Amino acid sequence: MTTYTSDFLRVLDERGLIHQVSDPEGLDALCRQGTQTAYVGYDATATSIHIGNLISLTMLYWFQETGHRPITLMGGGTSMVGDPSFRDDQRKLLTVEEIATNIESIKRVFSRILRYGDGPTDAIMANNADWLLKLNYVAFLREVGRHFSVNRMLSFDSVKLRLDREQSLSFLEFNYMIMQGYDFVELNRRYGCRLQMGGSDQWGNIINGVDLSHRMGGPQLYCLTTPLLTTASGAKMGKTANGAVWLNADVFSPYDFWQYFRNTEDADVGRFLKVFTRLPLDEIARLAALGGSEINEAKKVLATEITAIVHGREAAEAAAETARKTFEEGALATDLPTVAVPRGEIEPGLGVLSAFVKAGLVPSTGEARRQVKAGGLRVNDAVVTDERALLGLGDLTSDGVVKLSFGKKKHVLLRPE
């Protein structure tokens, strides 16, 4: 299947967002028959979703753009269990309160990307806690559980890792795929949802839902997954020294977010532009073709466009400007990430090592000490050579801050107050 005739699948295909489709012809035909409904499920296991999730969210965006109705499903119920897919250990169990907090926090990003409301193609926010938590155990087993074969469940790649690693897979977690399968059927009943999308690691879970619908006498459902994004040198995307690249500004600043994409490898620029931004394909082709150091221009466009989608145009421009001042002019950009320090701590002299820890640039004074030896720390652009040096009010620049740098790229301003 190489040529799609529906707007939706054509766009996804052109942008390299399709990894696998359960029935390409069938889905293509369906998408041409007026407004359809599709969903993506999001775990509530953290206070924010990350760039891995941004891809599926982008698919929902294109789904809506091409005249359909997207559903974002919050895993209020499934997060009580935890998805064991491709994990080598059990997740820690979340409390009901943690899940509720996470959902509230996660929701904020969705409304930037999708248009919610009551219109025919307005997005719907659903929560599987609404039906999963009410289920009666035995009734559920008889109605749904009987359609699942344990033999088959054990054959899924998603649990292989766990089994091969000789780690226990609890019955609790084993139920996850059943719940997710049931979600699909339930969303079909409630909203006529016919398609579930997700990352390629969700294929098994989604297919279970497609299967379950069959067995329960429901309509034909479809599954579409995106490729797992890796960088050209093979690393998984979205990991930094400090953890994942989150979409919520309070856990991962727009500036850091912009920087993350600014540092994209040359070989990835074209692909990332297609996957993450909404720029026209001919414009992307032009940018990706830039050679040598000119490709840096394309990286800036990439960074600004994605940041604008997630954090808004204004925040994106600000991040770009801060970066320009810092890296291209070598000037002090006053809106670099800033950490406030009580005046009382600086006045008597604050140890350089603990200053870097306070700024969040290094995790411990031990690490700071090592970095001094390696020449990786700088105060106001001067390399720190003495680990016992003290920072005082005399180190404040004319802007009243101290600029701390870790490596060439990470900068934080310390502001006494």
Next chain:
RNA sequence: GGGGGAAUGUCCCGAGCGGCAAAGGGGGCGGACUGUAAAUCCGCUGGCUAUGCCUUCGUAGGUUCGAGUCCUACUUCCCCCA
């Protein structure tokens, strides 16, 4: 049901005669070179109020001056027999 084996540095894999903060990789971070890229080379890769102190080898006890290393029980997993 019986017998044998495994679990190591809270990223992963993996050595480890009773003196061990524990070999070696991978990954990650920093430096050099560059273009805030890749590749390459070099260094680092438990914590701290630091010539010392504290916490780490599945969990809990025990033997010992001293235990990752020996003993006992437990947990999880693998293999063989039934």
